[in-house]
Amino acid sequence: MPRAQSRAGARPGVPAKRAATPRGGRLPRTARRAQLLTAALEVFVQQGYHAALMDDIAEHAGVSKPVLYQHFPSKLELYLALLDQTVEDLERRVREAIETTSDNRERVRGAITTYFDFVDSEGAAYRLVFESDLRNEPAVRERVEKALDSVVAAIADTIAAGAGVDAAEARLLSVGLAGLAEVSARWWLASGDSVSKERAVELLVSLAWRGLAKTR
């Protein structure tokens, strides 16, 4: 029985699935790791954690599964590596936006703009933070909550100072603002270009700063 052939075109003809990198030559360890992270991000973002198969990710990187396991000890660890990268990016961006100015209205604009840019940025990594299908994993929950805490802390000082409320209340308002920015940014991204990014940010800043009563 022609056992080697049994795999159909396996030897001569990997049917070039999807955007899989062709199985090029070898790579030094660091470069391979970076490439694997990129491939994994694409697959996790598109499929979610549960539907993403380690085989998919490997194939997407043009590599076989054991190679993946030479770099990451488990599927969860791989996911966490990406998640960490992503939440750190968000936290840094928001902090920078807040620190850039001392005008509180500009700080609000900066924070909201950051959310829109973050959601709109290459690779849709925001899905790992805001749309993860692995929230029940404690390690994931912890990181997502830490990200929100971090953002909220950055905003809360401004609010406590400007709005005359105590610390706990300032935190609640900050969470509200973060929610406003997060959900509207995701919705804006998903709903085509009925409103430009700049206009969207402008409207939301107005809402946050002057309220509905005076939005007109």
Place this chain on the structure above:
Amino acid sequence: MPRAQSRAGARPGVPAKRAATPRGGRLPRTARRAQLLTAALEVFVQQGYHAALMDDIAEHAGVSKPVLYQHFPSKLELYLALLDQTVEDLERRVREAIETTSDNRERVRGAITTYFDFVDSEGAAYRLVFESDLRNEPAVRERVEKALDSVVAAIADTIAAGAGVDAAEARLLSVGLAGLAEVSARWWLASGDSVSKERAVELLVSLAWRGLAKTR
């Protein structure tokens, strides 16, 4: 012969897991279905879709797995039955809150209160809508998006009328408000009682209506 006893200690030792209803007598179809839905909600809410096992749910209801399959053709269908129930509840509550008054500020208060009550209500069913680990399933995504659309539609009219913006912009602002309410309500629930529900709603209504500039 004490035959009924033979099950008692179920072999020498099923350790009487958790809050499982004891395997009582038979039930008419409708009652059993309702009971299964209740049990399933508890398990899905606590574990999420993926970690919830059909065996868990059955045991939780004090019944064996095939009974579950006599009422629901698959795990997904069971989940969707609960999700439908839940989103319909949310949609109805928000709509009622909006229709109850014609004072726009009161409408905002009503909508935000609704989110807090919804999140705070028995069974934590809100998790199915806001924290589902099954968003990638098209049927689930569709229902969750429909729920948001429905809520947004209810709010958007008010905003478009009051704030002098066009329809697309009013929708964006409504999504922002919904996000504000959703995220802050969930955070409020998770973070003990550092702020009372009434005070939390009051603060957020102020933010939404008069803006940060005048929150004080």
Place this chain on the structure above:
DNA sequence: GCGCTATGTTACTGACGAGTAGCATCGGAC
């Protein structure tokens, strides 16, 4: 009382997918 069907049970199958064992080979060092 007596069967008949609703309701329920135990114990299995079959698919799937993370993680691994063991073999192949590329290419730099000398």
Place this chain on the structure above:
DNA sequence: GTCCGATGCTACTCGTCAGTAACATAGCGC
């Protein structure tokens, strides 16, 4: 040129879990 370790591959194991087949009985209609 040839040795050898780093890099990679094929092909498997093994646990898990949704869904099912085959069998058991409670209790209603008569």
